[in-house]
Amino acid sequence: MASASANQNLMGKALREGLFAGVIAFLMFLLFVGVETYQDINNALVWRTRWGLLAIFVVVAAVGRFVTVAFIKPHMDQRKLNKAKQGLLDVSDEKGFLRRHFLKFALVLLLVYPFLSLLIVGKQGSLKYVDNFGIQILIYVMLAWGLNIVVGLAGLLDLGYVAFYAVGAYSYALLSSHFGFSFWILLPLSGIFAALWGIMLGFPVLRLRGDYLAIVTLAFGEIIRLVLINWTDVTKGTFGIAGIPKATFFGIWSFDTGATNNFVKAWGLSASSIYYKIFLFYIILALCMLTAYVTIRLRRMPIGRAWEALREDEIACRSLGIDTVTTKLTAFATGAMFGGFAGAFFASRQGFVSPESFVFLESAVILAIVVLGGMGSLTGIAIAAAVMVGGTEILREMSFLKVVFGPDFTPELYRMLLFGLAMIIVMLFKPRGFVGSREPTAFLKERRAVSGSFTKEGHG
Amino acid sequence: MTKDTILKVEHLSMKFGGLMAINDFSFEARRGEITALIGPNGAGKTTVFNCITGFYKPTMGMITLARRNGKELLLERLRDFEINKVGGVARTFQNIRLFSGLTVLENLLVAQHNALMKASGYTILGLLGLPAYRKAVDLSIEKAKYWLDKADLTDRADDPAGDLPYGAQRRLEIARAMCTGPELLCLDEPAAGLNPRESAALNTLLHSIRDEGVSILLIEHDMSVVMEISDHVVVLEYGQKISDGTPDHVKNDPKVIAAYLGVEDDEVDEVIAEELEGGRH
Structure with missing residues (x-):
């Protein structure tokens, strides 16, 4: 009753x-x-x-x-x-086998992913899965990991990160089309240029803190884009730079169809652009791994600890003799460098760059990925990138929704709605992002994750 | 500057707008001693501290620090972080400032930043994992262990600093300051909010730090703590020095008693007159 x-x-x-x-x-x-x-x-x-x-x-x-x-x-x-x-405890330290070895599984899966897709959907179908999903997601993973150094570790809110992406992309586009340097020379050069830009922008900007820093970085991001649009003699303005050379297999094989040392011909394969896409997939995967490796190593170095300490309490840092200006600059420059690498890769993959690719929305998306993933956590950020970027790609595939919403319905247009929805859901259930805890960089007896409730976001 | 002086503050003045927070304040702290800076609320103690440790630039005055190697530094000319790096002055804060999201051990490793940076060849050599750097890391962990032991925090080394109880956070902040390898340790109200047992533990810690040859300058409110541990007391009221000497001397100084009990100025004169009369009898 x-x-x-x-x-x-x-x-x-x-x-x-x-x-x-x-x-x-x-x-x-x-x-x-x-x-x-x-x-x-x-x-x-x-x-x-x-x-x-x-x-x-x-x-x-x-x-x-x-x-x-x-x-x-x-x-x-x-x-x-x-x-x-x-009487079961809600929180249990015991992790399942899958969760303990999650990273190994993920890495193996990524390594075989292109071949898996070749096996399942064939050459033509794989183009979509390797390029639109694989490469696209990994570019954002790399960008978000780069920004993570600035925002997640050092706690400097940078809203203009896309500027360094643009510097990398244009460095590659201009130097390769004017001087004909190869991808493998320009990749590190683009990173160095972006890092230099990071330092140049950082000097005046990093005196500011918190909201002021965020606004000024946003402005610098826009300034770079406006320079790219208006400096038409060099950048060709809104027309962009087309015909950027493809990356080569370390100079041994080329992926240009007309070249004598064409990879496809050399191996006697049937002509398809999938080989180049798979090659690009492994390049960006390697670049991502490099970013992750450097981040993990740097976190255990004094400079990385100083970044995190800076995020926690800047005044205490100064009282301990840490030069906060150079520490912030190194974080800014390191983050910018990875943005530059990603930019160079982006330029060679697209074969075309224009200022339209470097709008504020890109910065916002990258920042959203970092925040959703959990600031400072590489795994969380990678998951967030897969969900956000993969999610928007999946929206393109959802043509069956047209049956429900009518033939004019274009699901891609709703991707911002998806972003908002994902943000709200994550903030409601996981206010610190997918992975809210942080791994300590040193320990005496046992490594115990630090709960997100103790870490701070930083105030610039 | 005499040989055993470590810090000499001369004619220090600090103005905030129209407010004279410190007015022509001078004192000396001797090497190997615990010097206490006391005074009622709002007397300007923390302002003096912030001037010495570089968080404020004094309006006027000179702050001279004598290093053990004979070098003399003018602290007001150094940048804030150089006071610790070059001057060897470490400090703690009235409202504890730990890196709460880092573990206790990490807090102590961050404090050894400058030494480790040098050992890692400003990160570049360290990335390669050279043995010299690895040795420096081991040494830094040994140093952290030493101070963990002294501050009685070894059991909590792998816990986040923000998770420690209040008294332990105070001790950790002191241990962290000591890990920078200072010659002068400045403590801003280290005993505030501690219970009697924690307070006693703090006294032992401070004595053992002094016995290692590190001079201590501390601000304290609690007279009983000050009288027990300090060798030399300076009393500040309304930004001016009203007394300076041994704890016993200060304790019996009528001006200090008046400042703490809050008597009117003319009553102070009365008290002094009485004292003088008493002395004559």
Whole structure:
């Protein structure tokens, strides 16, 4: 009897909350889903309504909330209660076999990934999986790991990281098309150039702290982009630089179709661009591993510890004789260098660079990946990059949604919504990111992860 | 400057806008002694500290530090981090400033930053993992262990610093300052908020630091702590020195008593007059 009335109570509550969610969704999506602007035949901007689509959004929100409150939440509570009754601790130090060896599995999987995709979907199908998913995600992993040094370790909020990516890409594009240097010379050079830019920008900028630092770095990111647009003599402005040479197999084989030492011909393979993509995949994988290795090594060096100490308390650092200006500059320069490597790789992969690739949105996405992954954690950031970048790629694949939302529906357009949703979900359930704890860099008896509740975010 | 003086503050003045926080303050701290700087709330003790340790640039005055190797440094001319790096002055803070997300051991390793940076060839040689650097790392861990032992924190070495109880955090902050290898240790209210047992442990720690030849300059509120451990006491009130001498001397100084008990100025004169009369009898 009592349980029936409790059940009724719960259903009533769920109905109320579902309705409430529906109303909120209606108000929220009214303007940016319910109304669409487009250009008509006379190039005038007119608008039309999309009540059907809006209705779907509202229904999804309302039903989702209803189901959550009525069924999912009671179920979760029950499970927790049962666990508590059995006396099992919620937090257990014992990790499963898979979790303990997660990194090894992940690395092996990445190493065989291109061949796996070749086996499963064939050459033509693999283009998408190796290039759009593999390479694209790994570029963001590398960028986010580079930014992680600045934001996650040293605690300097940098909103203009894409500037260094641009410096790397344009260094490669300009030097290779003007002087014909090869990829393997320009890769380190681009990194060095980006690091130099990091130091040059860092000198004036790093006197500022917190919000002020964030705003000035944002401005510098935009300045670089505007210079690229307006310095047309060198950068060709918005037209961009095309025909950037491809990377070569250490100068032994080329991937240009006309070349005599063409890789495909040399090995007697059938012509396909997949070989070049697989080659690029392994380059970016190696670059990512380099970034991870250097980050892990640096964290255990005095400079890395000083970065983390700087994030925790800058004043205490100064009282211990740490030169905070040079320490910040090294963090900035190291992060910039990896951005430059990624930029050079990006230029050679695209064969084309233009200022459009280096807008503020890119900086924001990279920063979002770092924050979602858990500042300072390489594993968490890699997962976040896979989810965020892979997620947007998967959206492109979701053409079946057209059946639900109508033939005009383009899922890619909703990727920012996905970003927002992912952010909210992670911040609700994992406020410190996917991996919130930090690994200590030295220990006497045993290495115990430091809970995220003790670490600070830094104030610039 | 006499031979056994380590720190000499002359005519120090610090102005914040219209407020004269410190007014023509001079004192000396001797090598191998515990010098206490006391005074009522708002007397300017922490301001003096911040001037000495480079967090403020004094409006006027000269702060001279004598290193053991005979070099004399003018602290007000050094940049904030150089006071520790070049001058060998370490400090703690009134509101504890630990690296709370780093472990206790890491806190002590960060303190050895400059020595380790040199040993790692400013990171470049260290990345290659040369044996010289590895030896320096082992040494730094030994040093950290030594101070962990002294501060009674060995059991908690692998815990985050933010997880320690208050008294342990105070001791860790002192241990961290000592890991920089200072000649002068400045402590800002080290006994604040400690219970009597922790307070006693702190006294032992401070005595053992002094016995290693490190001079200590401390700010303290609690007269009983000051009287027990310090060799020399300087009393500050409203930014000016009102007394200077041994604990016994200061304890019986009518001006100090007046400052602490909060009597009017004319009553101080009365007290002095009484004392003088008493002396005559």
